[in-house]
Amino acid sequence: MPDTPPSPADAPAAVSAKLRLATVWLAGCSGCHMSFLDLDEFLFDLAERAEVVFSPVASDLKAFPENVDLCLVEGAVANVDNLELALTLRQxxxxxxxxxxxxxxxxxxxxxxxxTGPEAVLERGYVELADSGAQLPHAPGIVPELLEKVLPLHEVIPVDLYLPGCPPSAERIRAAIEPLLHGQPPRMEGASMLRFG
Ligand code: SF4
Structure with missing residues (x-):
């Protein structure tokens, strides 16, 4: 993990080469990625300026690559796989x-x-609410263990920018990332950029 993560003021410098862009899906419903795809024609502009080097919607790469300029992370941190990927992408x-x-x-x-903890969650989901075949999932190395609590990303790694919304609208996503493509920090101000939900 870098000692001092960059702030939005240290947005990726104006790029001559393409910016290396990653998007990551942790514990979320993929709705934020669907909103990203709603960028429509701006996706063509994005493709001019950025190379998508890791994303659930653009590649099936399993290993997070090195030297990523900008990484959008959807979802909370709910299990050990989420945690490991969050630490890796930050690095x-x-x-x-x-x-x-x-x-x-x-x-x-x-x-x-x-x-009260993962055991209660699994018991509720797989035993109490089961119509048939009640059984706790247990497959070490295949089914990732749940963390004791689900955590927002910034409780696990430093983040440089918060882009709220459930999901953030395509307009809001564009307003946040377009300046970054030009090496400028976005203006994260007002309800249009900061309202939750
Ligand atoms: S913020 Fe909303 S749309 Fe995005 S992953 Fe979570 S529930 Fe889905």
Whole structure:
């Protein structure tokens, strides 16, 4: 992990080469990624300026790459796989954006924190509510272990920018990332950029 993560003021410098862009899906519903795809024609502009080097919507790469300029992270941190990926992406990304309310606050996945730990969650989901075949999932190395609590991203790694919304609208996503593509920090001000939900 870098000693001092860059701030939005240290947005990726104006790029001559393409900016290396990653998007990551942790514990979320993929709605934030769907909103990203709603960028429509701006996706063509994005493709001119950025190379998508890791994303659930653009590649099936399993290993997070090195030297990423900008990484959008959807979802909270709910299990050991989420945690490992969050630590890895921080290590290899200059700017990390907490992308959507689940990443920013834990939001919907965080509702399970109302129960007392992962055992209670699994018991409720797989035994108490089962119509048939009640059984706790147990497959070490295949089914990732749940963390004790679901955490927002910034409780696990430093983040450089918060982009709230459930999901953030395509307009808001564009307003946040377009300046970054030009080496400028976005203006994260007002309800149009900062309202949750
Ligand atoms: S913030 Fe909303 S849209 Fe995005 S992953 Fe969470 S629940 Fe889905």
């Amino acid at each position: 290899h990304s200059r700017m990390v954006v907490s992308f959507g309310d689940c990443a920013v606050t834990a939001n919907v996945p965080g509702l399970r924190n109302l129960l």
